[in-house]
Amino acid sequence: EKKMAMAVAQQQRDNSIERHIDSSGKYVRYTAEQIEALEKVYVECSKPSSLRRQQLIRECPVLGNIEPKQIKVWFQNRRCREKQRKEASQLQTMNRKLAAMNKLLTEENERLQKQVSELVNENGFMRQQLQPAVSAAPNADGNGNDSAAATPRSTMRDANSPAGFQSIAEETLTEFLSKATGTAVEWVQMPGMKPGPDSVGIFAISQGCNGVAARACGLVSLEPSKIVEILKDRSTWFRDCRSSEMFTMFSTGNGGTIELLYTQTYSPMTLSTARDFWTLRYTTNLDNGSIV
DNA sequence: CTGTGTAAGGGCGGGTTGAT
DNA sequence: ATCAACCCGCCCTTACACAG
Numbered sequence: 125e126k127k128m129a130m131a132v133a134q135q136q137r138d139n140s141i142e143r144h145i146d147s148s149g150k151y152v153r154y155t156a157e158q159i160e161a162l163e164k165v166y167v168e169c170s171k172p173s174s175l176r177r178q179q180l181i182r183e184c185p186v187l188g189n190i191e192p193k194q195i196k197v198w199f200q201n202r203r204c205r206e207k208q209r210k211e212a213s214q215l216q217t218m219n220r221k222l223a224a225m226n227k228l229l230t231e232e233n234e235r236l237q238k239q240v241s242e243l244v245n246e247n248g249f250m251r252q253q254l255q256p257a258v259s260a261a262p263n264a265d266g267n268g269n270d271s272a273a274a275t276p277r278s279t280m281r282d283a284n285s286p287a288g289f290q291s292i293a294e295e296t297l298t299e300f301l302s303k304a305t306g307t308a309v310e311w312v313q314m315p316g317m318k319p320g321p322d323s324v325g326i327f328a329i330s331q332g333c334n335g336v337a338a339r340a341c342g343l344v345s346l347e348p349s350k351i352v353e354i355l356k357d358r359s360t361w362f363r364d365c366r367s368s369e370m371f372t373m374f375s376t377g378n379g380g381t382i383e384l385l386y387t388q389t390y391s392p393m394t395l396s397t398a399r400d401f402w403t404l405r406y407t408t409n410l411d412n413g414s415i416v
Numbered sequence: 417c418t419g420t421g422t423a424a425g426g427g428c429g430g431g432t433t434g435a436t
Numbered sequence: 437a438t439c440a441a442c443c444c445g446c447c448c449t450t451a452c453a454c455a456g
Contacts, residue, residue, distance in 0.1 A: 152423065153453070171445085197424060200445070205422080207446095 154198070157186045162198055170203055 154162070161184045165172060172180065177195045181187050187195070 153421095154423085174444090194423080196444085198422095201422065201424080203445090204447080 154190070155186070158190065161186055162195075162202070166199065166202055170199070170206070172199060 161180075165176075165180055169176070174192075174196075177192060177199070181190065181192060181195060
């Protein structure tokens with residue numbers, strides 16, 4: 125009551141519009157007819173000039189008892205409301221999109237988590253499977269003769285078993301060494317694989333060393349010419365390498381070693397897709413050069 | 417009683433105008 | 437050119453009516 129009395133007093137003092145209070149002391153809310161008339165103007169012009177507003181009061185009887193300042197304020201508030209509604213609508217739209225994206229990402233995350241779990245299990249299983257193969261390595265006798273001749277081609281041809289894989293690796297290594305010239309890229313057909321560049325094979329490339337200086341070999345299914353680019357040098361190889369893990373290593377008996385590596389690398393050809401490599405890395409000191 | 421809608425107040429920045 | 441006065445619009449806030 126005190127506030128209202130003060131408001132009325134203020135209104136009497138300067139004849140200004142005071143806080144929604146009209147001459148009868150009631151809070152002013154415009155009638156439906158008044159709002160309708162104002163909205164009608166608003167749709168064609170949201171920001172009418174002072175002249176237009178005066179004209180509106182004159183030509184519209186229902187607005188006759190409203191002060192010009194009130195009309196100005198009404199349009200100001202009306203623009204403000206429209207802006208707020210527009211922003212709220214945009215935020216809702218954005219929120220819906222983000223919620224949908226969140227759902228997709230959550231699902232993708234769950235899928236990848238599951239995949240990680242499966243790979244971890246698989247990794248553990250393969251480690252277990254590889255363990256006996258190390259102790260059964262053909263160089264265990266240490267006589268230095270671990271070439272393919274020591275392992276008959278007729279046995280252990282299964283590349284899926286670690287022992288068979290190792291057998292194939294040794295055999296291929298012998299062939300590789302016999303063909304590596306240090307100056308040319310060689311294609312060595314993997315035993316048991318179909319011939320041609322699309323099959324798994326071994327590649328060797330010169331690094332400018334003397335003698336047997338070829339340094340890289342990989343078990344990949346790419347064209348030899350492209351492999352040349354990948355294996356040109358060690359830094360290039362490792363730049364694209366996402367992960368590399370040595371499963372087992374054994375001595376060749378002639379001063380070298382063979383390591384069985386599992387490698388994931390981003391293909392330089394496609395960039396986006398990762399490739400999985402089973403790699404045999406052979407290191408020796410022949411001719412004072414090293415073959416990797 | 418509480419939340420929402422809204423008329424109006426007040427601050428602020430920008431533009432215009434007239435006096436100096 | 438400068439400055440005060442004024443107007444306008446935007447923005448934030450306030451206070452109240454009203455619905456649930």
